[in-house]
Amino acid sequence: MAGYVRRMSEQPTPPAPLEPLPEDWERALAVVAHPDDLEFGAAAAIARWTRQGKQVVYCMVTSGEAGIDGIEPARARELREAEQIESARIVGVDAVDFLGLPDGILEYGVALRRAIAEVVRRHRPQIVITNNFRDTWGGQALNQADHIAVGKATLDAARDAGNRWVFPEQVEAGLEPWDDVAAVWASGSPQGTHGVDVTDTFAAGVASLAAHKAYIDGLGWADFDPEEFLEGWARQAGTRLGVPLATTFEVFPFGWGN
Numbered sequence: 109m110a111g112y113v114r115r116m117s118e119q120p121t122p123p124a125p126l127e128p129l130p131e132d133w134e135r136a137l138a139v140v141a142h143p144d145d146l147e148f149g150a151a152a153a154i155a156r157w158t159r160q161g162k163q164v165v166y167c168m169v170t171s172g173e174a175g176i177d178g179i180e181p182a183r184a185r186e187l188r189e190a191e192q193i194e195s196a197r198i199v200g201v202d203a204v205d206f207l208g209l210p211d212g213i214l215e216y217g218v219a220l221r222r223a224i225a226e227v228v229r230r231h232r233p234q235i236v237i238t239n240n241f242r243d244t245w246g247g248q249a250l251n252q253a254d255h256i257a258v259g260k261a262t263l264d265a266a267r268d269a270g271n272r273w274v275f276p277e278q279v280e281a282g283l284e285p286w287d288d289v290a291a292v293w294a295s296g297s298p299q300g301t302h303g304v305d306v307t308d309t310f311a312a313g314v315a316s317l318a319a320h321k322a323y324i325d326g327l328g329w330a331d332f333d334p335e336e337f338l339e340g341w342a343r344q345a346g347t348r349l350g351v352p353l354a355t356t357f358e359v360f361p362f363g364w365g366n
């Protein structure tokens with residue numbers, strides 16, 4: 109018991125160093141539940157990659173229409189789709205797919221996997237990006253049900269896409285199976301082990317979040333400052349990667365033994 113007590117009173121160990129993510133790829137697909145999900149961390153990394161000439165496509169599973177308490181869903185959908193398209197443009201992304209599934213009540217399962225596998229087969233990415241789908245953001249900050257459903261379904265769908273006998277109606281309709289996804293990367297996971305240096309593209313990431321103006325106003329967080337908010341996280345991650353500013357990802361590699 110004495111040893112246990114002594115260990116508990118020692119300084120907490122500093123967070124583990126982050127490994128840089130590979131950048132030897134050309135096409136990524138980012139699949140998230142809501143407009144704004146990519147802008148709380150991943151967008152600055154996406155800006156870096158598009159500046160390197162990589163192609164990144166966004167897919168929003170919902171249009172975030174249930175996300176603004178004071179605005180009814182039909183109007184919120186229009187506002188949020190427009191804000192997401194602008195937000196994507198700021199970080200060099202010209203293509204944003206909206207699947208139109210219902211915001212707030214997504215269910216993990218075959219239907220969601222089917223919808224996402226179809227998008228993977230259409231865009232044929234080497235890397236698939238999604239949001240944290242662990243139960244929390246770290247500590248006690250609970251994750252949201254749509255994020256968890258979409259992250260899990262995206263991980264499955266990235267593999268489903270390669271099997272012609274899974275969702276074969278898509279193959280019959282002319283989409284080829286796609287089995288070249290090397291990994292799924294989940295942004296903002298509390299179990300993130302990898303990082304991206306966003307020192308040069310941090311400002312684009314901030315502008316990309318600020319583009320969600322109706323949403324941010326609707327949150328009712330007095331004086332929410334996108335730059336201040338993102339900078340706190342980016343500095344912490346930067347320390348772990350050995351650069352001024354970074355963002356984190358949890359990596360789910362496909363294939364065997366890597």
Ligand SMILES: [Zn+2]
Binds near residue numbers: 141142144255
């Ligand atoms: Zn969300």
